[in-house]
Amino acid sequence: MIDDIQAAIPLGFLLSFMIGPVFFVLLETSAIKGFRAGVVFDIGVIIADIVFLVIAYFSSFQLLENLSNQPGLFVFGGMILLIYGIVIFVKKESKKANVKASTGTYLNLAIKGFLLNFINIGVLAFWLGLIVIVGPSLNNNxxxxxxxxxxxxxxxxxxxxxxxxxxxxxxxxxxxxxIVLIKKGLGVVIIVCGIVMITKGFLPKEKFNIKDGIERISE
Structure with missing residues (x-):
């Protein structure tokens, strides 16, 4: 079991630096709204990951195959990210904006973290592929x-x-x-991520092999 923990540590560290919309929103939230706001947002992200892991564990092989056969899910998730990024980019900020978070804001941040991670179907695909690859090495115990x-x-x-x-x-x-420039830049990043996801949905099926992609990452 100690060996399993040692093998998991580098992977967890690597995942934290995977570049995506959540990565940039976390940094932006922390820098502008403070430590607590960043932690609450990240908790929402982690909850979404846990939900994905539970789904992946109980339906890994069948769901992975279905996901590969339905790249339209990537188009759907990409469209949501694209729209979200555009809204952030064009939204005007009040010059007297209050960056301090209240209790209600904390709840909104947690929900925002959860949804931003949950709509990214690529995250589910990643956990699915990882379970399929890692499971046998753990004897599926x-x-x-x-x-x-x-x-x-x-x-x-x-x-x-x-x-x-x-x-x-x-x-x-x-x-x-x-702050306005950061938000504009964040909007651009999320727009690019959305376009990338939409593009994946239009790739030929033979180039849309999730399991092979996860294996290349883990090598």
């Missing part, structure tokens, strides 16, 4: 699988905490103009 992926999630979260702390240090340098 439920206890070992739980330990392995719990460690991955924990290391993922702890690494995110470091990113949140570092991002918070930038707050003193954030003027209203810079």
């Amino acid at each position: 439920p206890d070992r699988i739980v330990v392995f992926f719990s460690t991955v999630i924990m290391v993922y979260f702890l690494t995110d905490l470091l990113k949140i702390i570092l991002a918070k240090q930038l707050k003193r340098y954030l003027t209203q103009e810079r």
Whole structure:
């Protein structure tokens, strides 16, 4: 079991630095709204990952095959990201915007983190492929699988905490103009991620092999 934990640690660290919309929104939220807001947002993201892991564990092989045969799901998720990115890009910020988070805002941030991660069908595909690949090496033992992926999630979260702390240090340098530029840049990043997902949905089936892609990442 110690070996399983040691094998999971580098993977959890790597996942925390996978570039995507969640990565940039986490940094933006932490820098502008502070440490607590960043942690709450990240908790929402982690909950979505846990939900995906549960789905993947109980339906890995069949769901992975269905996902490969229905790339339209990527188009749907990509369209949502694209629209979300456009809204962020064109939205005008109030010059007297209050960046302090209230209790209600914390709940909204958690929901935002959950949904932003949950609509990205690529995240589900990643966890599915990872379970298919890692499961046999763990002898498909439920206890070992739980330990392995719990460690991955924990290391993922702890690494995110470091990113949140570092991002918070930038707050003193954030003027209203810079905040607007950050949000515009964030919108562009999310738009690009949405376009990439939509493109995946139109790729030929032979180039849309999720399992092969996960295997290349893990090598």
